[in-house]
Amino acid sequence: MALNIRQMEILELARATGRVAVEDLAERFDVTLQTIRRDLGELADQGVLDRVHGGAVIRSGVSNIGYEERRRMHEDAKAAVARACAARIPDNSSIIINLGTTTEAVARELLTHRNLTVITNNMNVANILVANESCEIMVAGGALRRSDGGLVGDLTTEFMAQFKPDFAIIGTSALDADGDLLDFDMAEVRVSRAIAALARRTCLVTDISKLERSAPVRIISMRDLDMVFVDQNLPAPLMQKCAEWDTQVIVAD
Template sequence: MNIRQMQILEVVRASGRASVEELSARLEVTPQTIRRDLAELADQGVLDRVHGGAILRSGASNIAYEERRRMNEGAKAAIGRACAAQIPDNSSVILNIGTTTEAVARALLRHRNLTVVTNNMNVANILAANESCEVLVAGGLLRRSDGGLVGDLTSEFMANFKTDYAIIGCSALDEDGDLLDFDMAEVRVSRAILRQARERWLVTDSAKLAQKAPIRVVSLGELDALFIDQPVPEALAKVCEGAGTRVIVATADP
């Protein structure tokens, strides 16, 4: 998937469908180029071609999110608890999109006097149950597949804050220590979030070490801590050690 195709996917995700003419004008390429891109994306299984354009593959987004939510639930819950244990009451936190950040939100339900900024509607709904928690939700394009808010408006919203902690997830973590993701709009928001915090933490389960994604977010060496459910490989451990990034291995309840 090239950069233009990722931009096409971003547009279609935002509204559920897009026409060839709209994409051609927006990306300043010929309709023939857009048709070729849509054909390739359809072959990859992420879009369905329709007359004059494309739509998100029927049901694929919601199913994918539910599958992600169920994967490694115990590990994510343990990571959420370990992360929340490091956050004192009376703190300010930014939580971004992801099923592991949602696990952190669930582990924060007993905290007192938190201010939480988020572009994740699921996080906001979870923390609505904590009456001692002030929740500020970003504006932006609603990504219906997972309740995420993305786009320039979201990044601009985040720039209004300076929080104690920024806690983000990722789609993949490679052995060079790079955090990777699929959605350019989400990546831009994640980078904006990281600029607005005194402490920057990554929460991810060890399955992400075996995943691949095309867009680099930041290096793990630019973050202050990694919360994960298994010890990291030696190469990644060296990256963390050299950069002073703490590695906290969360253990599930017996």
């Protein structure tokens, strides 16, 4: 079934933001709530959106959303989370930064820090931090993933195993309600697990929309983290678990 013009615009909005709300769409297009619900239902039937309470989200599956789409999604939230994280990274620190558009936002916020040592398997992070002349950058070897500039594989994991940084800054593709971090690529997950196990303090940077996504591979649990930087409060049951696990949740301003 072909999409009408409004449905194509709704899909484009969903791709840009990750989520659309029925009431917002009804106001935007000056149509009834029932019309928007029908549109979302038809988009869900086409396999491009998943219905959630009050709206819809980009469909999750066994493959990730394209890098450029992910980079544009929730840009303001990512920037706020990145600022909150970078504010807690002191000068003269050593940091491992892994793959992801939110970790790249953290790298941009570290441009004014002094005397950092940054180890990364993210070519985009390395290219961002080249502008910080006081930052020593160490890039892992491995297989280059052209889609997002990531380096993954056994060689990458072995390289990371040589370090014990002050901080690990990691991202995730999805968050489960039980506190598990999830991803799509097993090779990337092995690197992320190694990074999290090595650092003195492991920090997750994410936005709340990741709770609306799913991915098939478990990375680690929030119980294994020291800090979680997020743009909004996590659901109360998950906040309670983090308190029990002594995992500090920092909500960005």
